């Protein structure tokens with residue numbers, strides 16, 4: 001039997017209306033001639049790949065993408081028929097299973113190209129990934145033209161798209177990304193001039209979109225922005241008007257402790273740092289994805305809009321100082337992340353206490369707590 005909100009009162013809240021609004025804002029920015037391939041990798045950045053896929057499907061997204069076969073199967077099994085581009089993550093011998101689930105493999109070496117061609121019974125659509133400077137996954141740009149021409153001669157392969165990815169955080173990275181995309185555009189020009197007609201080309205992701213850098217391609221592949229997450233450092237560009245889809249992480253108080261404030265007690269455990277004799281406990285700890293603050297800034301939770309310092313994070317519990325508040329009771333809701341009565345703990349703020357990035361924070365929480373979804 002599953003635990004529920006009484007047997008384990010801790011959860012994440014997702015606003016699918018925000019996802020739809022972010023998607024429409026992207027559509028508005030790029031215009032009707034540019035297709036959107038939504039990045040749903042890593043369980044839609046921890047937001048739930050099935051829930052996210054259903055909303056984007058409903059709003060007519062051109063394609064979805066992920067590197068996770070498990071996530072892709074779950075999306076298919078939920079009845080979403082949108083094309084799914086597989087970023088990578090597979091060995092050549094997986095080609096038959098990809099095609100069986102109607103997934104579009106990415107080809108970045110000859111081994112994968114041959115495997116897809118051998119597994120297919122009719123020309124299978126594939127995308128080719130070009131590495132234009134990231135140094136990760138993809139056929140190196142200098143080799144790409146020859147490689148793509150060769151793959152285009154395979155009987156059972158239809159090259160549906162060519163793409164690259166050049167994410168960045170700061171202005172130096174922005175220049176690097178721009179240069180990579182220009183080289184990628186020239187590759188596409190050469191392919192077209194040589195008579196190879198590839199329907200989809202794509203290089204732009206959230207960071208490029210945030211700084212307003214569009215290119216000559218006819219598709220974009222945003223991830224972070226769909227979820228209202230910034231892809232660049234805050235001094236480079238603002239996230240406005242994109243809204244966070246993960247709006248809250250909450251839990252209900254399972255205990256209010258009133259400990260006598262004597263020195264003997266203060267020498268042990270969670271009492272050494274407290275300022276009052278009243279502490280609260282919620283069932284949400286390291287196991288659920290919460291992490292310790294680094295570098296001296298204490299983490300806090302919100303109760304009735306007031307910040308309460310966290311005293312200790314254990315495997316399954318979070319203990320905090322109620323700072324003498326006499327009104328708080330067992331069963332009250334505690335906001336661990338999100339807005340509460342005029343104050344807000346943002347994802348960026350929590351990541352900064354933890355000395356980590358947005359993706360690291362999301363991946364710590366991913367799959368641990370049940371999600372409550374609204375809208376869409």
Ligand SMILES: *Cc1c(COP(=O)(O)O)cnc(C)c1O
Pocket residue numbers: 039041087164165167205206207221222223224225231
């Ligand atoms: C993750 C990823 C994206 C999306 O990047 P964001 O910065 O989240 O917008 C696009 N393309 C590829 C190949 C990726 O791996």
